[in-house]
Amino acid sequence: MSDTPNLVTGDLEAPTIEAPHDASPPIESDSADRRRRVHDVWVAGTEEPEWVRQATDEGAQELLPDADEPALATQRGVVVSDDYVVDDDVDEEERQIINMGPQHPSTHGVLRLQLELEGETIRRVKPIIGYLHTGMEKTAETLTWLQGPTNVTRMDYLSPFHNELAYSLAVEQLLDVDIPPRAQAIRILMSELNRVSSHLLFLATQGMDIGAVSMMIYGWREREVCLAFFEKVTGLRMNHNYIRPGGVAADLPDGWEDDVEELLSVVPAGVSEYEELLNENPIFLDRTQGVGVITPEECKALGVTGPTARASGIDWDLRKVFPYSGIDAYEFDVPVGKHGDVFDRYIVRVKEVGQSLRIVRQVLETMPAGDYRTEDRKVTPPPRKRIDESMEALIHHFKIFTEGFKVSPGEVYQAVESPRGELGMYVVSTGGARPWRVHVRAPSFAHVQALPVMMTDSLVADIVATLASTDPVLGDVDR
């Protein structure tokens, strides 16, 4: 840079469009840096601008200057362990900063990545989030305990049942009510089918991001069968507000067994079709194996959970370790990978679809009879017919839908295994009808944080594959 004349105050004449061409050597031997400058005409008297590779002019959300070491380590993804070799010979002038997103079809929502590139190699990554922030934790404080699921179901919009389940389980821990076995089985049925539908969407988008466009159509096709079942049971395809404190909103409709039977035959057939399409496809293997690697140590330090952590070899599934809603009554295996790359994350999810369907099959065969919600009248509104007959029922109905039921004071942390990882709810109650604080430990939030670790020192083309493999849902990240 030192030999480049300052075009504002330097010793050359005031720049014109033609002048630099006359003054400079042939364009082939020009450096990239100089070639960029040739076409810039600065207003006389202004400072020479800082070159974009040093810092972006983005206020606080800038990609920090090269000298800021601790933050730089974060963006380079070397904070836990530095697992790559820096090639010192790379030409400094090949560096540039690229903004990817927030509106990019393969950033899965509105994620923005600031990337510092050295030629084709990614040197630094800074994820910038918040474009979908709607203040749901604040909203949760203004809603009653019973209204809460309506709010939380919209966070991770691809696994709404898990959001509702985590919230309801947390509230029930504070309430200390017994949930009937049928309600628990329905919860497992719906949440495991939700895992299937979410993973199918992952397979669709992962395929499309890598270039297997037909996967996009296939994944959505099988997911549609799941969503049709959700609509039949809850009335809505997404954002169901079906699992509520005290049980579920309604019993399963007549003939639900036939729908689940159909689902259990359609989805495995589709999944084996995908496996045939992808598992030995040389292009797919090239794009995924050894790409976006994260080690178990990095997973633990960065809070990476779920299929992404299991693909790195961490044998950890909350359904096995801290079972909830009676899931320990069903038999299933936890698929674990070992390489921690994009391909292992894909294969872990494919296997999880099979295990979830195995649980669904068992639920179908052992669905207990009985109530679908607790009979505790302080929590569950009375049936409509009772309101006409009983004064107490009318009072309970009125109290639940105006003031809401009260929950004993305390704090509780409840986590469930969502399709993305550990979805936790930290709920603080002060004994009132509304929560004092609801904090959501969103799995995607931690995964976005871990993106620099996976992405740095790979190629630009691998960004999309790596991003898709963590399956982030930006509604979950920003809340």
Add this chain to the structure above:
Amino acid sequence: MTDQPAEPTPDDAAAEAVHLPVPDDPILAGLAGAFPSVEFVSFSPAAGPQQDIAHVPAAVYPEFVAAARDSGFDAFVDLCGVDYLRRDPRFEIVVNLLSHERRQRLRIRVGVPGDVVASITQVFEGASFYEREAYDLFGIRFSGHPDLTRILLPDEWEGYPLRKDYSVGSVPVQFKEAHQAT
């Protein structure tokens, strides 16, 4: 409309909890020996696994987290702020750690004196985003954080929305015909 949640009282946290001077868990007992100022609470809720909670003074907070990591709680799970409006200290930081090997969770609660507390990004890199979130929404500042900027809200946002004295806001309802009705 119904009233807002009741103000928390200082002994809410202790409801139904068992205070043990020395926890019977060997790892926690070791931590208790090394940090006499830390108070441990354990209780088993009706549903769900046992919960172990450590009330840690802000002075030894990063050291305690480092010791907890070294004694097996090596997975970082969560960090969040809580605003207990009229309690002193007002803000609390809640950290969730996990031991995969022992299948045990440890919840660390730290009262924040004023609005500054030490950062644990040197211990767990994963705390970085969570501390930025707590700074963004509560205005709790973490000394030693490498890049403490707003994360969810725009940089020019004024105020800290999850504080209890920050209003949710409202849209005025306009009754346009009201003046004509006589």
